[in-house]
Amino acid sequence: MQVAIASGKGGVGKSTVTASLLYLLKDEYRLVAVDADADAPNLGLLLGVGEWEEERELIGAKVARINAESCVRCGICAERCPYDCIKVIDGDYVVNELTCEGCNVCGLVCPVPGTITLEEVRSGIVRKAMTRYGFPLVSAQLDVGRPESGKLVTKEKEWAKSLMRELGLEHMIVDSAAGIGCQVIASVGGADLTILVAEPTPASLSDVQRVYRVVQHFRQPAHLIINKADLNPGFTALREWAEAEGIPILGEIPYDRAIPESMGMLKPFVEAFPDSKAADAMRAIAERVKEEILG
Template identity: 50%
Template sequence: MQITVSSGKGGVGKSSITASLLYLLGKDIELVAVDADADTPNLDILLNVKDWEGEEPLSGERVAVIDDNRCNGCGLCARHCPYECIERDGKVYRVNEDLCEGCNVCSIVCPHDFVIFFKETVPGVVKWGKTVYGFDLVSAQLFPGRPNSGKLVFKAKKLAESFDKDLIVVDAAAGIGCSVVASVNGSDIVVVVVEPTEVSLSDAKRLIKVLDHFGLKRVGVINKFDVHPGFVPVVEEFLKEADAEIIGYVPYDKNVVNAMLGGKPAVEIFPESPFSLAVKKVYENLKNFI
């Protein structure tokens, strides 16, 4: 079974909630966690992975290279490149490898032979290691400026499946990009974390469209509900219309910041804090879907 914790907007407290849920779930269920925020993975900090046990690169990716000695500067490759990663450099053209997706358009439109070729590149790696809580964490880690975060997350999830545990818990990136699509795809249930603000609600609506596309079951958690209580009914109505049962209301709690500074889930070091008590209720409600 796969549970994915997601949010349209970053900074709504998704990873803090995920870390605490993993701490609680790991006590009852054999699980493996996946940090699918390939651009900025940090779940290993909150879950205390001291040493990575292994690492696998995302291989087989290609970037285009233009031979300076054969290029005549016609510019067809640059005009047709869908990623706008080819620019003029004097009399010839060069490829910005940080933007190239290896789509092959440039070599197709080039009227000359042996001008454009491809070389393999490694855009990121998948690491795995054991947390201090006894369960394993698989982390997708994209190198700066590289593409294909979705493929990297897919690789991380396939690796997590090989651990053969009862439950996979995925901490998705914010937004609706490739890595998020790869994260939620195949989920049995998606936990949508929303805070009561116009911006968070707007981004959550975009996320729900992705979940609708894949026909995924979802539940909602309203985080920091007491920061803007007047807007909570608006979020509740949205989640109701999105067929997302609300499984918890989590208050704003400064102990969450202190827990992050300590590099631990808040529910572990501040078990009686308002945040922790609320997340425990989320955990109890979430178990009904497992």
């Protein structure tokens, strides 16, 4: 199976839950993990990955280039650029590649054909490592100012699928990014189901409802884990929403200082503090995942 783990809102503990779930499932299932947050990948940190065994570049983003020799310095390109990324440096018009979106408006308005062209540049890298727990992790890192984060996630999942075939792996666990953008769509698309992670706050409820609509678009079942469940005891709207939508709640994890401490140790909290309240709750959730999701 391919299981996506999403939250909508950042900072609710999705990656810490994913790392601990992987740790608890590793002895019974042959897994591959995917860190699908190309902007800020951190699953490798939580799993103690120090070095990457292999890296692959994704070339596909486009930026404008201005030929200084044929440029007549009329300034029309700088005036029309919707991203204000063309500046005059030492008398030449130069494109700031970090802010250029490759829209080609400058090339269309330039009066001298061929002076402004679009060239392909690197969007980022996809990388692989074998974790110390015996399962592979595929991650990605988007280059600064580059688009195509969704394509990076797609490349990650393609690599993970090839590893499943080569190594005889059973399940793919995808730790998606926050929000509902390209990365999340690429994470959820093609999955068999999505596990939502939320905390009992109005902001988290609003964002998990948004990402749930993305899950519904792909006609997938969803389950919910409530993290920091005792953080706001008077807030019942999250549970009421899940009940109204028919979303099963896999379990609730209490707020526990063991979790941030385990992050500093670069370990899943169920390994670093197996006797903590959070670890007890996470083990109960893992049992339900085994029974109700992985079968």
